[in-house]
Amino acid sequence: MKTSILFASLILASFILEAQTSSSLDTIFANDQKNVSLFFPSPIRQGIVGSQNFVFTYNREKEQYFGLLQAKPGKPSNLLIINANGSIFSYIVSYKEQLEKLNYFVPQSESIGFEQPKFTESSDSTNVANLFTDKTFYYERFCSYLLTRKQKIGSIQKRKNGIVLSLENIVFDKEELYFVIKIENKSSLDYDLNFLDISTQTRKQGKKKSIQRISQLPNFKYDVPRKVAEKEIKRMVYVLPKFSLSNDKMVVLELNEKNGERNLKLKVSNKYINNPN
Structure with missing residues (x-):
């Protein structure tokens, strides 16, 4: 299932909720045996749950007025x-x-506010405006959020000499692809990172088939380490402009060691690129 999350909405909602002086939020109960239906006065553009034991599904391709909520046993969360x-x-x-x-038939009167609220104090308005126009802030918060999630796109990894390079997840958001990458050092020697590059390549077919390689320059990198100590795990995020691949192409993650030869190339099928979370 594709996951398209506008993380700024969560930040915006926190500002609105902090400003509210009304009573506590209503509680909606759900379980894993039945669908709980929520009907809204306008089509749903986004639905975000705060915990993995809750799932809210809605039509992401064509906006509709209702969504379905299910839950597994666990602590309460928010929607x-x-x-x-x-x-x-x-x-x-x-x-x-x-x-x-x-x-649940939700009336417009239950709305807690609007996505672009009006602030009475110019200072508050300026601060929030700066918050949402700062792309770096958005990247950092969203990348940090992705690293806390346990969602995975599959088991995609490459091992060599005690070094394990894994692609844990690919998430589509705001016309960009977020690559969640893990480097694990199972060896007894620290791993000094020279570079980690992402490129697209044609699949080699036959001995005379030439390989076309195109580097994919990231818009942002988050938590990329200089060193992975022995027995240590490092996770990071690369943000790339959205792209798709034909069947004869694939993505290659190339990990290169500084002053060493423990270099890895992780090949990723086009199906994972064309069907991100």
């Missing part, structure tokens, strides 16, 4: 909904074995 008109709805979600209500 943030943004409608096509910019209205924001926020609820506490909790697991309950026996459900008393399966359908």
Whole structure:
């Protein structure tokens, strides 16, 4: 399932929630046996849950007025909904074995605000405007968020001399692809990183088939280490402009050691690039 998350919405919602002086949020109960339906006054543009034991599904290709909530046993979390008109709805979600209500018809009056709120104090307005126009801030917060998730796109890794290079996840957001990468040093010698590059290549077919290599320059890199100590694991994120690949091409992650020969090339099928989370 594709995952397209506008992480700035979570940050924006926190500003709105902190400003609220009204009573606590309503709680919606769900379980893993039945679908709980939520109908909104405007089509759903975004639906974000705060914990992996809750799943909110909605039509990401064509905006519709309803979504479905399911839950597994675990601690309560929150659900943030943004409608096509910019209205924001926020609820506490909790697991309950026996459900008393399966359908929720949400009125516009339950909206906690809008995606682009008006601030009475110019200083607050300026600070929030700077927050959302600062692309670096967005990258850092979203990359940090991705590193806390346990979501994986598959088992994609390459091993050599105690060094393991893994591609844990590829997430599509805001016309960009986020590559979540892990380097594990199982050897007894520190690994000094020279570079980690991402490129697209044609699949080699036959001895005379030439290989075309095109480097993919990242828009942003997050938490890229200079060194991976012995028995240590480092995880990082590369942000690349969105791209897709034909069947005769693949992505290659090339890890190069500084002053060493423990170099790895991890090949990634085009199906993972064309179907990110």
